[in-house]
Amino acid sequence: MNKDPVVSIIMPMRNAEVYVAEAVDSILCQSFQDVELIIIDDQSTDQSREIVENILHNDHRIKLINGNAQGISAAKNKGVKLASGRFVMFCDADDLLAKDCIERQLSWLALHPDVGAVCAQFALMDSYGGNIVNLDSGKCSCDITEELLSGQTRTSLCTFIIKRELVDVIGGFREFFVSAEDIDFQFRLAEVCKIFYMSENVYFYRLNDSSIVHTQPSKKRIFFEETARLFRQQRALKGIDDLQSGHPPLVPEDQGDAINSKDQLQGALIGSAWRLHKQGEKLKAIKSGFRACLINPANLMAWKSYIMLFIK
CATH class of the missing domain: 3.90.550.10 (Spore Coat Polysaccharide Biosynthesis Protein SpsA; Chain A)
Structure with a gap:
């Protein structure tokens, strides 16, 4: 068996x-x-x-x-x-x-x-x-x-x-x-x-x-994330949340653009670059910053951050 x-x-x-x-x-x-x-x-x-x-x-x-x-x-x-x-x-x-x-x-x-x-x-x-x-x-x-x-x-x-x-x-x-x-x-x-x-x-x-x-509009995605945290606060205070009591909040209509995966990855690489810079690993930080720029070369803010990694 x-x-x-x-x-x-x-x-x-x-x-x-x-x-x-x-x-x-x-x-x-x-x-x-x-x-x-x-x-x-x-x-x-x-x-x-x-x-x-x-x-x-x-x-x-x-x-x-x-x-x-x-x-x-x-x-x-x-x-x-x-x-x-x-x-x-x-x-x-x-x-x-x-x-x-x-x-x-x-x-x-x-x-x-x-x-x-x-x-x-x-x-x-x-x-x-x-x-x-x-x-x-x-x-x-x-x-x-x-x-x-x-x-x-x-x-x-x-x-x-x-x-x-x-x-x-x-x-x-x-x-x-x-x-x-x-x-x-x-x-x-x-x-x-x-x-x-x-x-x-x-x-x-x-x-x-x-x-x-x-693929989900940003407004709706943020709504569900905030609602999960709101429900946790309600349970901490009252022992029950609005969903459990049968009174869930109204879900917003689909509005706003969804987050772009390239933008998300680029932001993560930039964040990693600055963490490495703070830890004193400047060469690794510069490499991470350059990788970030290549994800979306049209994003001027990424190039600005990359230049700042050199200067600081």
Whole structure:
């Protein structure tokens, strides 16, 4: 009789034909092999499904299920419902897990049984998997439970390994959130368990203009992020938020331009350049600044920042 896997990895997928094979490979090639990968095909119209079907014939750890195109929260909830592992992780269909990250995080959890979830750093990369930028999300490992309870996030939910039963305790993802469902999830998770942060990179987040972050109008994206934090404040004060009480706020109409992935990556590289400069690594700072300029050479502010790196 087949035993249940230790870790279930949930991967929502919609039109990710260019990236999904690499994303799947980054999971199946981990040093820790006792996993199941649950891919929710949320009604893709490209070749994504066919690509996954070709892979799963050679690996029994993959489960491919149909989504209902009801949003990212609904897709994740469907995956969680089918998860049989003692721990749950999430990975987007265009991103990558870092080498051996599952083994590293499980080893830490084994030594700290009182902790409900462990998260870590992540890095940004461009659509081709290059121009990798390590984000400054904290150089010291620490308990971040109180930080989350105060309405602050420092990393992506895709860096978390979570005890399976805790996902059920908080009721999974709330489908009100078209985006920022991961922020709302982190806050509610911190209300039921201790969460620890490891200062190691475990995830590579791909910036491309087809992702929901880069297709959703900025006004709506900001609304959901602010609402997740507002709900956390309400629960801290009253024990219940407006969504739980049946009075959710009105979602704004689609207005404003979506954030451009190149602009986001360029900004991250400029920020990295100035952090390196502050640390006294001027040559690395100049290289990072020049890489930033090449992302979008028409942005004069990037060139101005690059020149300032030379002068200061």
